[in-house]
Amino acid sequence: MMAKSTINFIVNGSKCECDLPSGTPLLYYLRNDLELNGPKFGCGLGQCGACTILVNGVATRSCITLVEDVSDAEVITLDGLGSREDPHPLQSAFIDQQAAQCGYCMNGMIMTAVGFLAKNSTPTEGEIKEAVSANLCRCGTHQRIIAAIKQGAKGMANES
Amino acid sequence: MKADLNHDALRRFILKAAGAAALTMHFSFLPQELMASGLKSSRSLKGNSNLENWIQIDERGLVTIFTGKVEFGQGIGTALVQIAADELDVAIEKINLIVPDTDISPDEGYTVGSQSVQLSGMAMRQVSAEVRRILLERAASIFQVPIDKLSVADGVISDGSQKITYGQLISIKGDVVGNYKQVTVAKKAADRKISGRSMGRLDIPCKVFAEGAYLHDMRLPGMLHARVVRPVSQGGRLIAVDITSVIKMPGVKKIIQDGSFLAVVAEREEQAIAAAENLSETAVWSELQDLPDQxxxxxxxxxxxxxxxxxxxxxxxxxxxxxxxxxxxxxxxPYQAHAPVGPSIGVAHWDNGRLKVWSHTQGPYPLKREISSFLSLPEEKIRVIHKGGSGCYGHNPADDAALEAAIIACNMPGIPIRLQWMRQEEFKWEPYxxxxxxxxxxxxxxxxxxxxxxxxxxxxxxxxxxxxxxxxxxxxxxxxxxxxxxxxxxxxxxxxxxxxxxxxxxxxxxxxxxxxxxxxxxxxxxxxxxxxxxANVFAVESFMDELAHQTGQDPVRFRLRHLKDERAKAVIKKVAEMAEWQEEREASEHMAFGRGIAFSRYKNIGGYLAVCVALNVDSRNGQITVSDIYAAVDCGEIINPDGALNQIEGGLLQALSWTLYEEVNFEIHKIISEDWVTYPILTHDRVPKLHVHLVDMPDAPPLGAGEVAQGPLPAAVANALYQATGKRFRELPIIEQK
Missing domain, CATH: 3.30.365 (Aldehyde Oxidoreductase; domain 4)
Known part of the structure; x- marks a missing residue:
């Protein structure tokens, strides 16, 4: 449980050598050691989705993922998804649709959508709702979030 | 409505007057009678009556504006920038808003009651108009022309042949300072170019690009992580705790015990969590059976x-x-929870004889006074700085977490302390x-x-x-x-x-x-x-519906006949039109359809909202599906229409979640709602289509938009269910009693 060995993986394109004891939730490594702001602590229980990241392209809850679970994997967080200069289509869409109030859940909405749209690039509205229904939003921004994911899907299709 | 975006508007400038580092900005809404005259001053100007408390312009013509109202995603920061830009005739990009900081910002008390545009916004408008007039007077005296011959475009004053900038006037004649004299009339609605038009919220890009918008993202050099250990019962006292094993745990720096207040500080966050869990296991608390039978x-x-x-x-x-x-x-x-997605947090640092506290509080100044009194520390030794958190929705545990962080920081001088509440704490220890x-x-x-x-x-x-x-x-x-x-x-x-x-x-x-x-x-x-x-509007509007049905009257016409205020009648008529209101009950083989209407004027002096909920009930399993929510809203002057829409949509959905699902559950000795399984809320797959109409009232005083939807929504749901099922739902939440 507490065995120490270096765990190697890639985060946002950079190699990481993580020396934390196995059993450490990945979220704390990403936030506190790599100083990434995207993944958020929401519940620590995998219930709300605020901490979502991509592990080998799959939307994953980093609060219940341990550092050793991502050994040799490629991790992408919102921080590495795009930038002001070169935004990901979903980031542009969330701004265009003003799909945030407090915005705390937005990381999870965007990252879950990236993972989902990779599997289904032309989703129906119902499929989008289903895909993010386990990501909680408390401000009631749901309608805008769905509109943003729709717009992002189109944007991603145009890019590819 | 497509928003007009200003991605780069949130630049940081060096703060001339404050001397302090300009804080990453974030941004809050104004008493209604004030604006009608244009001269009556905003309540926020009392005690903050110097122009420089609100607006400072530097020699480059860059404008720094100050507010005591906090941004929590409701868009006040953007609205304030819009108001200042409009009244000063300066481009949005040249305006920097400083987040509330008790060392430099005006004391505007709490950001509550849907009043920030009415208070801070109208103060900003009045001060901006006065600053602009002073600058015009300066230019008029330099140009030797009457003031009414001058025009301003993006901070450049012209008499048609000569030009001078705000920045130049500042460098020649000094800063614009002194008492707000209440002599300048702000622009007429028709002359405003920025207020009243939708603009992308200035705080959103920073959040979309994970640039550290939240207090949760704050990392100070040498910062340690703290956790508080709580009793089982709300009133539980700490009888005994064995710290010997916990103090030896990896990374643990200190265990603080003061009476029944028990906290642990560790180098790393996960170490603090592990230590707190361990402490929780060894701590013995008294258990009280003092809660009623739910x-x-x-x-x-x-x-x-x-x-x-x-x-x-x-x-x-x-x-x-x-x-x-x-x-x-x-x-x-029932009791209901704020339940933000991100649990509360406080950061505090006892640094060189002064306590700095960062908080997502709704009231930085009141929090400063509370901490001062609690710690018996003079107010001047405390500085509270606002930084955004998750949600807000009223008085959540932000202030509790801030004080707890401050207590811990005072026990560990020189070391910045980050206290993050856990999910279970947020649910069980918040003020419901x-x-x-x-x-x-x-x-x-x-x-x-x-x-x-x-x-x-x-x-x-x-x-x-x-x-x-x-x-x-x-x-x-x-x-x-x-x-x-x-x-x-x-x-x-x-x-x-x-x-x-x-x-x-x-x-x-x-x-x-x-x-x-x-x-x-x-x-x-x-x-x-x-x-x-x-709850009051739930009762009033449900009962109005009951009375209408009992006496065979149409609920829309029944409301209209008892109202005098034309603005109230207008939103009800509008929503009836939007929803194609009809009284008849519709049904198909398994589905019963219903529509319900409700209205209120928030606080009886704020914004007007009428709502119609359309839903269906599946007779096979009783499942309620809300398909559409229609709302017509009159909240007076609106600064940022898309921002107001976002607030109203959010209010409707949050109230829908309260109404259908939410209830804090407890046993006689403890609270048992502690996570999203034991306190479920609305999810995407259950979200109806929203149709919101804003009544355009540019000349009317702003009335606030943040809370207008909460009152009428539950009754509209219950009234629609009555139409669908013939059954009255008088207790919330509704899902629990189907």
């Missing part, structure tokens, strides 16, 4: 021996004509929205009008915000020294707490409104978005 909460509230009865309105109740028919009903709302019971009786005349209305509201306090006396926050109850818990604030009935919107906005011949206030709530309570309005 199943009989309604009876507990209605028969509470310490009820203070206050008659708010009494208009000849006893002289009821005998030729009337009387109806009655009783409604209930009060459970309430509303009973109402009305007598109807033969002509179908209401002759007499007798309304009773029963419940607990709606504000236990920091009072400045040092006894309002959670830690008071646990630290040693038998500290006195400050009694909750009595909210004057003009706006009301428990009694907010207890008075119907209708014109009834006779009415009697009684507030039955119980000061000691078994579960700690405070302000939850809209306070008592949510």
């Amino acid at each position: 199943d009989s909460l309604k009876f507990f509230i209605m028969s509470h021996p310490e009820t203070e009865r206050e008659i708010l309105v009494d208009m000849g109740q006893e002289e009821i004509s005998t030729d009337t028919k009387t109806y009655e009903a009783c409604y209930f709302r 929205g009060s459970a309430m019971v509303m009973d109402v009786r009305a007598s109807m005349n033969k002509d179908g009008s209401i002759e007499n209305w007798n309304y009773n509201v029963h419940g607990f306090p709606h504000s236990s915000r920091p009072s400045g006396k040092g006894g309002s926050l959670l830690a008071t109850r646990y630290v040693s020294g038998n500290r006195k818990v400050t009694p909750p604030r009595r909210i004057p009935s003009k706006t009301g707490g428990l009694d907010r919107n207890a008075r119907p906005y209708y014109d009834f011949k006779r009415q009697k409104i009684t507030k039955n206030f119980i000061e000691k709530s078994p579960l700690r309570t405070s302000a939850l978005r809209s306070l008592g309005a949510y």
Whole structure:
């Protein structure tokens, strides 16, 4: 449980050598050691989705993922998804649709959508709702979030 | 409505006057009568009456604006920038907003009650107009022309041939300082170019690109992580704790025990969590069985021996004509939680004889006074700086976490302390929205009008915000020294707490409104978005529907006949048109359809909202599907229409979640709602289509938009369910009692 060995993986394109004891939730490594702001602590229980990241392209809850679970994997967080200069289509869409109030859940909405749209690039509205229904939003921004994911899907299709 | 975006507007400038590092900006909404004259000054200007408290312009012409209202995603920061840009005639990009900081910002108390545009916004408009006039006077004297010959475009003043910039005027004649003299009339609505038009919120890009918008993202050099260990029962005392094994755990730096306040500080966050869990296992607490039986909460509230009865309105109740028919009903709302997605957090640093506290509080100055009093530390030794958190929705544990972080930081001088509450703490230790019971009786005349209305509201306090006396926050109850818990604030009935919107906005011949206030709530309570309005309007608007149906009247026409205010009638008529209102019940093989309508004017002095909910009920399994929500809103002048829409949409959906699903569950010795499984909320797959219409009132005073939706929504749902099923739903949440 507490065995120490270096765990190697890639985060946002950079190699990481993580020396934390196995059993450490990945979220704390990403936030506190790599100083990434995207993944958020929401519940620590995998219930709300605020901490979502991509592990080998799959939307994953980093609060219940341990550092050793991502050994040799490629991790992408919102921080590495795009930038002001070169935004990901979903980031542009969330701004265009003003799909945030407090915005705390937005990381999870965007990252879950990236993972989902990779599997289904032309989703129906119902499929989008289903895909993010386990990501909680408390401000009631749901309608805008769905509109943003729709717009992002189109944007991603145009890019590819 | 497509927003007009300004991604780069949030630049940081060096703060000339403050000398302090310009804080990453974040951004809050103005009393209605003020604007009508254009000269009556905003309440926020009292005590903050110097122009430089609000606006500073530097020699480059860059404008720094200050506010005491905090941004929590409601868009006040963007609205303030829009107002200043418009009134000063300066481009948005040249304006930098400073987040509330008790060392440099105006003290505007709390960011509450949907009043930030009315207060801070109108102060900003008035000061901007005055600053602009002073600069024009300076230019007029340099150009030797009358002031009315001058025009301004993006901070450049021209008389048609000569030009001078605001920056140049500042460098020649110095800063614009001095008392706001209330001599300048702000622009007419028709002359505004930026206010009244949708603009992308300035705080959103920073959040989309993970640039560290939240207090949760703050990392100070040498910062340590703290966790608090809580008892099982709310009133539990710490009997014994064995710290010997915990202190040896990896990374643990300190265990702080002060009476029943128990906290651990560690180098790393996960180490603090592990240590807190371990401490929790070794700690022995007294257990209290002091909560009521949840199943009989309604009876507990209605028969509470310490009820203070206050008659708010009494208009000849006893002289009821005998030729009337009387109806009655009783409604209930449980304790409900703020439940932001991100649990509360406080960061504090005792640094060189001064305590710095970063908080997502709604009131940086009141929090400073509370901490000062609690720690017996002079106010000047404390600086509270706002940084955004998750959600808000009223008085959540932001202030509790800030004080706890401050207590820990004072125990560890020189070391910045980050105290993150865990999910379970957020649910179990927050100050809930009060459970309430509303009973109402009305007598109807033969002509179908209401002759007499007798309304009773029963419940607990709606504000236990920091009072400045040092006894309002959670830690008071646990630290040693038998500290006195400050009694909750009595909210004057003009706006009301428990009694907010207890008075119907209708014109009834006779009415009697009684507030039955119980000061000691078994579960700690405070302000939850809209306070008592949510439950009072639920009761009033449900009962109006009942009376209409009992007397065979159309619920829309029934409301209209009892209203005098044309603006109220206008939103009801509008929503009926939007929803293609019809009274008839529709049904298909398994589905029963229903529509319900409700209306309120928030606080009876704020914004107007009428809502119509369309839903269907599957007779095979009782599943309720809300398909559409229509709302027509008149909130006076709107600064950022898309921002107001976002707030109203959010209010509708949050109220839908409260109404269908939400209830804090407890046993006699502890609270059992502790996560998203035990306290479920609305999810994407259950979200209806929203149709919101904003009434355009550019010349009217702003009335606030943040809470207008909370009141009418639950009754519209219950009324729609009645139409669909023929059954009245008088207790919330509705899913629980299908």
